[in-house]
Every structure is written in C-alpha cells, then in structure tokens.
Amino acid sequence: MRELVVISGKGGTGKTSIVGSFAALAKNAVFADCDVDASDLHLILSPEIIKTEQFVSGHEAEIIEDKCTGCGRCYELCRFDAISRIKISDSTDFKYSVKPYLCEGCGVCYRFCPADAIHFEESLCGEWYIADTRFGHMVYARLAMAAENSGKLVTIVRQQARKIAEESGADLILVDGPPGIGCPVISSITGATSVLIVTEPTLSGLHDMERVLSLTSHFKIPAMVCINKWDINMEISDRIEEVANQKCKGVIGRIRYDKSVTEAQVAVKTTVEYGGAASEDIEAIWRKMNNDKFI
Numbered sequence: 001m002r003e004l005v006v007i008s009g010k011g012g013t014g015k016t017s018i019v020g021s022f023a024a025l026a027k028n029a030v031f032a033d034c035d036v037d038a039s040d041l042h043l044i045l046s047p048e049i050i051k052t053e054q055f056v057s058g059h060e061a062e063i064i065e066d067k068c069t070g071c072g073r074c075y076e077l078c079r080f081d082a083i084s085r086i087k088i089s090d091s092t093d094f095k096y097s098v099k100p101y102l103c104e105g106c107g108v109c110y111r112f113c114p115a116d117a118i119h120f121e122e123s124l125c126g127e128w129y130i131a132d133t134r135f136g137h138m139v140y141a142r143l144a145m146a147a148e149n150s151g152k153l154v155t156i157v158r159q160q161a162r163k164i165a166e167e168s169g170a171d172l173i174l175v176d177g178p179p180g181i182g183c184p185v186i187s188s189i190t191g192a193t194s195v196l197i198v199t200e201p202t203l204s205g206l207h208d209m210e211r212v213l214s215l216t217s218h219f220k221i222p223a224m225v226c227i228n229k230w231d232i233n234m235e236i237s238d239r240i241e242e243v244a245n246q247k248c249k250g251v252i253g254r255i256r257y258d259k260s261v262t263e264a265q266v267a268v269k270t271t272v273e274y275g276g277a278a279s280e281d282i283e284a285i286w287r288k289m290n291n292d293k294f295i
C-alpha cells in the first residue's frame with residue numbers, strides 16, 4: 001500500500017488545494033485529513049459522513065462539591081496548580097475546584113482524596129469521521145477546542161484510512177498532513193512511502209522547507225518539493241530548487257500563481273475540476289510523481 005503525505009512548513013501554502021486536486025486525479029485512493037487542529041479538506045471534497053466516532057483521550061478531574069470535606073489535600077498535592085482555593089466568606093474554610101485548562105489528568109488528587117470526592121473520567125477530546133466523497137472514501141477528524149493529543153488522533157485517522165484502503169482494494173492513501181514540524185506532523189509521516197512538501201517562494205517559505213526537510217531526513221522518508229505560486233518570486237524559487245536538490249529528491253514541479261485556485265474554492269471544486277493554469281501544473285506534478293515512481 002503506497003502512502004503519500006503532503007505537508008508544509010506552515011499553514012496557508014495552498015497544500016489542501018493541491019491534495020484536493022490529487023484526490024480528483026487519483027483513480028483508486030483513500031483520503032486522510034490529518035490536519036486535525038484545522039481540517040479543511042472536507043470543505044473542498046464535501047464528504048457525506050457515514051460513521052462518527054468519539055475521540056476519548058486522557059482523564060480530567062472534577063471535584064464533587066457535596067462530597068468534598070474541604071481538607072485541602074488535593075490543593076497541596078497538585079503539581080500543576082490546577083486546583084483553585086477560594087475562601088468562604090464569614091468562615092475559615094475554603095472551597096476547592098479544578099481548573100480544567102490546567103489539569104494534566106495525572107490522577108494524584110483522585111488517588112489521595114480521603115473523601116472520594118473526585119470524579120476522574122476519561123475526557124472527550126474530539127471526533128473522527130468516515131465519509132464518502134465524489135472521489136472515494138475519506139477519513140477526517142475534529143479535535144475539541146483546547147484539547148491535546150492531536151498526534152494520537154492523527155494516528156487513528158491514518159490507521160482507519162489504511163483499514164478502509166485494504167478492505168476496498170485501494171492502492172494509495174493520500175494524506176493531507178498538518179503544518180509545522182510538531183508531534184502531529186511526525187505522527188503523519190512516520191512509515192509513509194513518500195512526502196511532498198509544499199512551499200511558497202518567500203524567505204520564510206525557504207526556511208520552513210528546510211526545517212521540514214530535517215524532519216523527513218531524520219525519519220529517512222523520501223521527500224520531494226513542490227513550489228506553489230513559484231512565479232511571484234523567481235529568484236527565491238531557484239534558491240528553493242538548489243536546496244531541494246541537495247537535501248531531498250528535488251523539486252517535482254512548480255505551480256503558477258493563478259486566480260482560478262481561489263475561484264475553484266468559492267465554487268466548492270478542486271482546482272483540477274475548475275481548470276486553469278494552476279490546474280495544468282498540478283496535473284503535470286501528479287503525472288511526474290506516478291511516472292517516475294515517486295509514490
């Protein structure tokens with residue numbers, strides 16, 4: 001099973017428009033949106049959800065007021081300052097509660113509360129979905145606000161996409177990866193067949209691409225680069241190509257700046273469905289990746 005992961009050093013490089021177009025060009029693929037903090041592939045592919053699952057991860061403490069004796073043990077023991085203490089007026093006693101945004105779910109308060117006054121439930125951190133699109137099956141997810149563990153959710157999305165691909169006889173998993181170089185990106189690329197890095201011709205784009213290339217070379221994953229809107233700064237595009245030639249398989253293609261990319265988004269179509277100069281460039285990249293066996 002081949003797996004192509006498309007990533008970028010930062011958001012807003014046009015990565016998802018490119019993945020959407022690849023989805024339209026692929027004949028027998030399953031799509032996985034691993035940008036679980038801000039998934040947007042579904043905005044282009046308009047999926048119909050056929051299955052929803054909850055993403056439960058870690059624990060969160062909560063003090064049951066009626067049972068709490070106000071002994072203050074949890075307040076003393078919490079290393080994360082996640083227990084607040086407020087003096088009750090006209091009394092020497094305090095009222096205790098958990099600050100959910102600081103609770104790390106370590107369970108110490110739960111274990112040591114002498115009054116068994118702490119709830120310690122698993123916390124709901126988001127949802128993931130299996131859906132049908134006009135081009136094939138898709139798996140994507142939504143992380144709850146301020147929830148952590150996005151790397152774990154990314155792993156679930158990839159595992160589910162692989163399972164569907166195996167069951168349906170698909171020969172490619174196409175992954176829209178998260179931006180940056182953090183934990184969710186590492187979860188997205190480990191074990192992939194190849195990685196396509198989308199960058200733009202700016203100094204920060206060049207810098208971000210180098211950081212991502214350090215990551216792919218550390219994990220020994222074959223990587224190639226695509227320069228989006230390459231003609232807005234031809235000089236930096238050439239520098240990107242030089243660096244890419246030294247540090248990975250090089251630049252697989254350049255995409256022209258083209259207003260039809262935005263027009264396609266407004267029309268809820270992929271760039272290649274809409275047509276235009278960028279569409280031709282994306283199709284050329286897709287052909288080259290397949291013909292030269294980059295994926």
Ligand code: SF4
Pocket residue numbers: 063067068069070071072073074075096112113114115116117118
């Ligand atoms: S340890 Fe238990 S009883 Fe004591 S203040 Fe905390 S929640 Fe209340």
Ligand code: SF4
Pocket residue numbers: 060061077078079080081082083098102103104105106107108109110
């Ligand atoms: S679970 Fe751990 S972090 Fe959360 S309130 Fe209790 S002691 Fe603090």
